Amino acid sequence: MAENHEVKAADGSLTIIGRSLPKVDAAAKVTGQTVFADDLVLPRMVYAKLLRSPHPHARLRAIDVARAAAVPGVLATLVGSELPVPFGILPVSQDEHALCLDKVRFVGDPVAAVAALDEETAEAACRLIEVDYEVLPSSMSIEEALARPEARIHDYGPRGNVHKEVSFDFGDVETGFREADVVREDTFFFEGSTHLPLEQHAAVASFGPDGKLTLWSATQTPHYVHRALAKVLEMSPAHVRVIACPNGGGFGGKSDPFGHEIVACKLSMKTGRPVKITLTREEVFYCHRGRHPAKMWVKTGLKRDGTITAMHFRTALDGGAYGSYGVASLYYTGALQTVTYRVPRYKFEGFRVFTNKPPCGPKRGHGTPQPRYALECHIDRFCRDLGIDPAEWRLRNTLRPGTITANHMQVKTIGLRECLERVIESSGYREKRGRLSPGRGIAVTGSAYISGAGLPIYWNAMPHSGVQIKVDRGGGVTVFCGSTDIGQGSDSVLAYVVAEELGIRPEDIRVVTADTDLTPVDLGSYSSRVTLMTGNAAIQASRKLRALILGAAAKKLEVPVERLVAADRRISDPADASKSLRFAEAAVLAEAEHGTLGAVGSYTPPRSVAKWKGSGVGPTPTYSYTAAAVELTADRETGLVRVDKVWIAHDVGKAINPLLVIGQIEGSVYMALGEALMEEQVFRKGLHKIPSLLEYKSPTTLEMPPVESILVETLDPEGPYGAKECGQGPLLPVIPAVANALLDALGARVDEVPITPDKVVAALQGRYRPPRMPEFAYPETVRVEPLP
Amino acid sequence: MDKARLRLLVNGEDREVLAPVHHTLLEVLREELGLYGTKHGCELGECGTCTVLLAGRPVLSCLTLPVECEGRAITTVEGLARDAELHPLQAAFAELGAAQCGYCTPGFLLVAEALLREKPAASRSEIAEALAGNLCRCTGYLKIFEAVELAAARMRGEAAPGPLDSARG
Numbered sequence: 001m002a003e004n005h006e007v008k009a010a011d012g013s014l015t016i017i018g019r020s021l022p023k024v025d026a027a028a029k030v031t032g033q034t035v036f037a038d039d040l041v042l043p044r045m046v047y048a049k050l051l052r053s054p055h056p057h058a059r060l061r062a063i064d065v066a067r068a069a070a071v072p073g074v075l076a077t078l079v080g081s082e083l084p085v086p087f088g089i090l091p092v093s094q095d096e097h098a099l100c101l102d103k104v105r106f107v108g109d110p111v112a113a114v115a116a117l118d119e120e121t122a123e124a125a126c127r128l129i130e131v132d133y134e135v136l137p138s139s140m141s142i143e144e145a146l147a148r149p150e151a152r153i154h155d156y157g158p159r160g161n162v163h164k165e166v167s168f169d170f171g172d173v174e175t176g177f178r179e180a181d182v183v184r185e186d187t188f189f190f191e192g193s194t195h196l197p198l199e200q201h202a203a204v205a206s207f208g209p210d211g212k213l214t215l216w217s218a219t220q221t222p223h224y225v226h227r228a229l230a231k232v233l234e235m236s237p238a239h240v241r242v243i244a245c246p247n248g249g250g251f252g253g254k255s256d257p258f259g260h261e262i263v264a265c266k267l268s269m270k271t272g273r274p275v276k277i278t279l280t281r282e283e284v285f286y287c288h289r290g291r292h293p294a295k296m297w298v299k300t301g302l303k304r305d306g307t308i309t310a311m312h313f314r315t316a317l318d319g320g321a322y323g324s325y326g327v328a329s330l331y332y333t334g335a336l337q338t339v340t341y342r343v344p345r346y347k348f349e350g351f352r353v354f355t356n357k358p359p360c361g362p363k364r365g366h367g368t369p370q371p372r373y374a375l376e377c378h379i380d381r382f383c384r385d386l387g388i389d390p391a392e393w394r395l396r397n398t399l400r401p402g403t404i405t406a407n408h409m410q411v412k413t414i415g416l417r418e419c420l421e422r423v424i425e426s427s428g429y430r431e432k433r434g435r436l437s438p439g440r441g442i443a444v445t446g447s448a449y450i451s452g453a454g455l456p457i458y459w460n461a462m463p464h465s466g467v468q469i470k471v472d473r474g475g476g477v478t479v480f481c482g483s484t485d486i487g488q489g490s491d492s493v494l495a496y497v498v499a500e501e502l503g504i505r506p507e508d509i510r511v512v513t514a515d516t517d518l519t520p521v522d523l524g525s526y527s528s529r530v531t532l533m534t535g536n537a538a539i540q541a542s543r544k545l546r547a548l549i550l551g552a553a554a555k556k557l558e559v560p561v562e563r564l565v566a567a568d569r570r571i572s573d574p575a576d577a578s579k580s581l582r583f584a585e586a587a588v589l590a591e592a593e594h595g596t597l598g599a600v601g602s603y604t605p606p607r608s609v610a611k612w613k614g615s616g617v618g619p620t621p622t623y624s625y626t627a628a629a630v631e632l633t634a635d636r637e638t639g640l641v642r643v644d645k646v647w648i649a650h651d652v653g654k655a656i657n658p659l660l661v662i663g664q665i666e667g668s669v670y671m672a673l674g675e676a677l678m679e680e681q682v683f684r685k686g687l688h689k690i691p692s693l694l695e696y697k698s699p700t701t702l703e704m705p706p707v708e709s710i711l712v713e714t715l716d717p718e719g720p721y722g723a724k725e726c727g728q729g730p731l732l733p734v735i736p737a738v739a740n741a742l743l744d745a746l747g748a749r750v751d752e753v754p755i756t757p758d759k760v761v762a763a764l765q766g767r768y769r770p771p772r773m774p775e776f777a778y779p780e781t782v783r784v785e786p787l788p
Numbered sequence: 789m790d791k792a793r794l795r796l797l798v799n800g801e802d803r804e805v806l807a808p809v810h811h812t813l814l815e816v817l818r819e820e821l822g823l824y825g826t827k828h829g830c831e832l833g834e835c836g837t838c839t840v841l842l843a844g845r846p847v848l849s850c851l852t853l854p855v856e857c858e859g860r861a862i863t864t865v866e867g868l869a870r871d872a873e874l875h876p877l878q879a880a881f882a883e884l885g886a887a888q889c890g891y892c893t894p895g896f897l898l899v900a901e902a903l904l905r906e907k908p909a910a911s912r913s914e915i916a917e918a919l920a921g922n923l924c925r926c927t928g929y930l931k932i933f934e935a936v937e938l939a940a941a942r943m944r945g946e947a948a949p950g951p952l953d954s955a956r957g
Contacts, residue, residue: 026882029890030874032825032865036891039824118789120808196925198829198837199891248827248891249925281830487889487926663885663931670928693834693923701916704929 015567016500017721020659023492024506025246025485037218037245038202042274045204046075048267049122049277050260051112051129052286053104056356056686057138057153060102060111060131067128068114073121076270077129078113083266087228089221089256089361091458093163093323095154098232098262104133105153105321106356107687108286110259115267115275138356140683142295142318142774145353153321153354158779163319164327165351166334166614167781170406176310176345180301184382187297189752189771190370192318193679194290195363196698199248200281205264206274213269214241217261220250220484221524224457226516228257229265244514247525250486251671252362255526256289256324285691289361290681292329292352293318294370297773298378306388306396311343315350315371316774317360324361326352328457328617332367335618337375338405339448340416340625341397346406349778357683362526364671365728368449369735373753376445376736380743390740391429391444394627395420398446404787408610412622413714413724415651416446419627422649422710427629433744440644441745442631445737449626449729451653451719452529454605454619463602465533466520467541469498471549471597475569475584477502477509482522483534484514488727489660490530496656497535497720501542502549503566504583520600528725531656532621533603535720541601548597552590553581606718612784622716624724625651628669630737634745636764639757641677641742642705646734649710653724658711665709665730672734674699678754794854798823799867805854813857814838814849817864825865825894829923836922839895840864846899865894868901876939877901886935888926895922900936908944912937 028034065077080099088094100111112129116122139145139153139161149160157163177183203217213235219225222244230237247254260277268275279287295316301309315333319326334348365372383390395417403411424430424444432442456464468480479498485491491513495506512518522534546566553571554561557579564571564579571586573579581589591597608619629647634640646669655661678697682689690696715722735753742748742755748763751770762768790809795802798821805820814831817823817840826849829837833851840849841863868875874882877897887893896919903910903918910918915936916929924932941947 022882023885023887025890026885026887027874027878029887029893030878030881030897031869032827032894034890035824036827038828039818041822120789120810197889197891198835198923198925199827199889200829247889249889251925281832281834487891489888659885663888663927666928666930667888667926668928671925692832693830694832698923698925700921700923701919701929701933704916707928707930 014500014721016496016506017656019657021496021506021657023489023660024495024511025491034246036199036248037204037216038278040204040216042204042206045274045276046115046117046271047119047122048113048115048264048275049119049126050110050263051126053107053109053111055104055133055135056107057136058104058133059136060100060104061134062132063112064130065112068125071121071125071128073117074114074125076115076267078263078266080111083232083262085232085234087232087257088323089224089325089457090323090327092327095156095323096259098259106358108283108358109321113263113267115271138686140355140357140686142316142353145355146774146776153356161354163323163352163354164330165779166330167349167778168614168784169347169781170784171345171786173310173312173345173347177301180309181304182385183299183301184385185297185299186378186381187751187771187773188374188377190294190373191752191754192291192293192360192681193363193675194285194288194681195251195253196696197249197251197253200279200284201254201258201260201287202278203261203264204274204276205268207265207268207272212239212241213265214243215261215265216243216245218247218254219244220247220254220486220526222484222514222516223482223521223523225257225261229262232262233265241517244484247484247486250525251364252366252526253287253289255362255524258287281693282691285688286358288320288358288681289324291363292360294333295771295773296371296374298374300378300382302382302386304386306386306393308341308343310345311337312347313337313371314773316776317350317352318355319352320355320357320359322359324359326360329362329367331614331617333371336368336448337371338407339409339411339623340399340446341394342399343406351776356686364668365449365731366527369732372447372732373736373739376733377739380443380740391420391424394444394446404609406786408612408615408787409618410609412718413653413716414625415712415714416625416627418712419625419649419651420444420446422712423627423629423647426708426710427631427647429629439636439745440633441741442629443737443740443744444627444629445733445740446625446627447729447732448623449725449732450527450620451532451622451624451725452605452620453527454608455616456523463604464529465522465537465603467534467537467601468520469541469545469599471545471587473588473591475508475582475587477504478512479509479538480512480519481534482514482519483530484525486525488664490525490534492660493531493656494534494538497538498542501539502546502583504569528728531723532719532725535723536603537601539601539720541599544599545597548594549586549590552593553586556581556589609787621718622653622724624726624729626730626733628733628737630734630741632738632741632745634742634760636746639760641755641760643673643738645705646707648707648730649712650726650730651712651714651724652726653716653719654713654722655711656721656723661711661726662709664726666707668728668730669707669734670699670704672731673738676735676738676753676755678756680754792855795858796854796862797860798862799864807854811854812850813852813854816854817849823864823866827891827894837892837895839898839922841898841902844902844905846902863898865897868897876942877936880935880939884931884935884938886927886931892922892924896924896932904940904943908940910940
């Protein structure tokens with residue numbers, strides 16, 4: 001243990017928490033019985049298809065659906081003017097329409113829809129819709145978007161195609177640069193990539209004769225979809241029900257409300273029949289909301305001993321066609337540079353532009369993998385300048401627990417140093433660095449991530465997560481929570497926590513989640529918030545219920561309540577074997593005493609100490625930390641990079657289920673390796689170059705190296721049983737570790753990802769053209785003074 | 789819409805279906821037979837998600853016409869468990885967390901089943917080779933390898949391997 005903090009644990013020792021149990025839905029998943037959105041079939045259900053724009057940027061002069069509507073089997077058509085209310089995930093970016101109103105902004109932007117008796121008829125009818133487009137100049141890169149301010153993609157934002165721009169100076173960075181012995185600058189590029197969940201998005205809407213609407217959807221955020229539907233359909237939220245089906249992978253790609261969900265609802269309202277829409281794989285590439293392509297510049301001032309005196313970080317984000325989470329993404333590219341190593345003075349400037357490509361948004365790590373990649377590469381380079389071993393530099397410069405950073409982020413527990421030590425030791429870094437055979441390299445990196453965003457997406461004072469529990473007379477317990485299982489195991493975590501607190505088994509618990517009619521709100525499966533927030537809410541609800549049940553048992557057994565323990569499906573006095581009741585018996589006694597048994601729990605993150613405008617992004621109940629070591633072999637002739645092994649240590653606070661934590665770590669390593677070496681969402685002449693699973697290169701079984709996962713437990717006081725997040729953070733250090741290990745292997749600098757073989761060969765031959773920051777006039781800097 | 793009458797042997801059951809002639813085996817399994825355990829990730833033969841067994845060999849059901857399958861045994865994920873008892877591969881996938889979202893899982897299970905019938909003591913590299921046509925975005929494949937190895941050991945009647953080798957606490 002790195003730290004010793006008081007733990008929010010159950011009385012006595014933990015019996016469920018900390019064990020590698022199978023997930024509560026594991027049997028359903030291995031038998032193919034999990035019902036995903038596209039597996040739903042309702043009586044009288046019909047099918048919808050969307051017509052999408054073939055142009056990256058065009059004005060919609062006219063749409064004629066008459067020929068489509070006349071096709072036998074077509075029940076309804078839909079165009080944008082029938083859904084004129086805009087929506088968007090962030091209150092500040094309500095810039096989407098379910099179907100385009102007056103303009104299309106990327107190839108794939110939906111313009112019309114058809115509902116028909118079968119999918120083939122709907123698709124054929126879509127092709128008969130006549131759309132008159134006036135093609136407009138399009139911008140396919142940050143540079144083009146800046147160079148063509150007159151070809152404005154949206155009519156909001158500070159100017160031209162700039163969506164958002166920020167500039168903050170935390171503690172006067174220029175003073176810090178004057179104090180420096182050396183100053184280094186680097187520029188990097190992180191290409192966009194997409195989530196690529198194996199499940200294509202799907203939704204089923206059913207509008208009933210009672211005037212109520214139900215939507216089943218592959219969404220990570222049913223609560224936000226609920227709000228968007230009520231807004232766009234102009235219905236009372238009380239009459240709208242959203243059920244998130246188990247997601248067949250999310251990774252952030254199913255976190256926005258989507259046009260196709262609203263279209264399915266509206267078509268159900270028009271036809272009076274349930275409507276299903278299932279996107280094709282190509283359409284999933286158009287939904288996107290993936291990693292922002294980001295150009296980044298970082299300048300750091302250092303003392304000769306490696307102490308940072310100041311850091312200035314700039315990011316330029318290619319946002320694609322809509323706002324999505326982009327404002328938050330932009331802030332995230334500047335928020336967490338300060339929470340790993342000591343940075344006494346820090347300046348962040350950044351901007352996001354609109355381009356005529358599918359919208360970018362939150363992909364695993366949301367806005368932080370790009371700057372983490374840049375920062376960790378930059379560290380290895382200034383360490384080379386200073387002649388300091390980069391792993392030793394990291395060990396020496398990690399923050400101490402209880403630090404408030406220059407930008408007012410509050411670091412509570414921090415296991416980064418221990419994570420670094422563990423991967424340095426297990427990888428044999430000290431023995432290998434500088435001693436590997438030619439073409440082989442090793443590097444060590446660190447990172448941090450949030451365990452849930454400190455603020456909700458729309459301002460409100462209510463809890464971020466709610467849990468309700470009911471007990472039946474047979475001792476069964478049902479847990480209700482709005483959280484959404486996207487494969488990470490959030491349903492299982494609820495069952496483990498409630499079972500631990502009530503002293504029963506996870507299999508005694510039925511979990512009902514992600515249904516806006518039945519479950520209390522949980523904000524959704526994003527920002528790595530679910531275990532910490534639902535876990536705390538579940539503990540609170542369980543303890544209320546346990547008090548009732550233990551109280552009733554104490555009366556019956558005639559022992560003081562504080563002597564009773566709930567474990568092994570019994571309520572017992574550990575000191576007296578004769579004083580014991582079955583959990584079910586105690587529950588019946590409690591119901592007889594108190595009436596119907598139920599309890600609720602809520603969780604709201606603590607208030608952040610950061611008060612500057614824009615500081616809503618970055619604060620969290622607690623940061624998770626990760627360190628990675630990557631060893632690789634690079635071929636000088638072909639430029640191919642083979643990752644030989646990854647060692648990764650993650651400060652998870654407390655592993656509620658080590659098996660699931662390791663699963664999240666291994667999955668993060670995998671996704672990071674894809675981004676480091678091959679994955680890219682790229683375009684040619686306005687068209688997505690590779691909208692297929694074959695051509696969008698992602699790692700297969702043959703590319704996946706062995707991974708050694710090491711769990712570090714810091715027992716954070718804010719986490720349930722001390723737990724922090726583990727679903728996103730472990731992606732972060734792996735990408736720069738690959739880049740730095742390649743530098744170690746070949747001495748070849750490739751300042752961008754993915755590091756494809758052509759770039760490696762170009763770098764070795766001196767032909768590599770490093771990225772450049774676009775010219776940009778940043779806004780006036782807001783000065784933020786350090787907190788005392 | 790032209791329909792064809794088909795006689796298919798699915799999971800040991802003789803099934804007669806009337807399906808549109810252009811429907812793939814994937815569509816017939818899901819839409820005509822209600823076997824939703826077979827998933828799809830692309831319907832273009834790229835991801836392996838829709839894999840089923842045809843006469844014991846893995847095929848991509850999205851690229852297979854059902855008429856080709858008449859008279860040959862088709863096995864879907866629903867046919868792996870024997871009554872209520874999980875197949876050893878299913879049990880191992882559940883125990884080791886090899887199914888995260890579970891969407892690609894049926895395809896992986898069926899390819900692994902075919903592999904282990906042919907090579908009961910398949911090595912890690914043979915397992916990786918056999919599964920290379922199936923994409924999984926959640927697990928990083930490692931838990932899948934471990935689950936196949938665990939199931940193989942149990943099917944050979946060997947004691948289960950010790951604790952997971954990929955993790956340290």
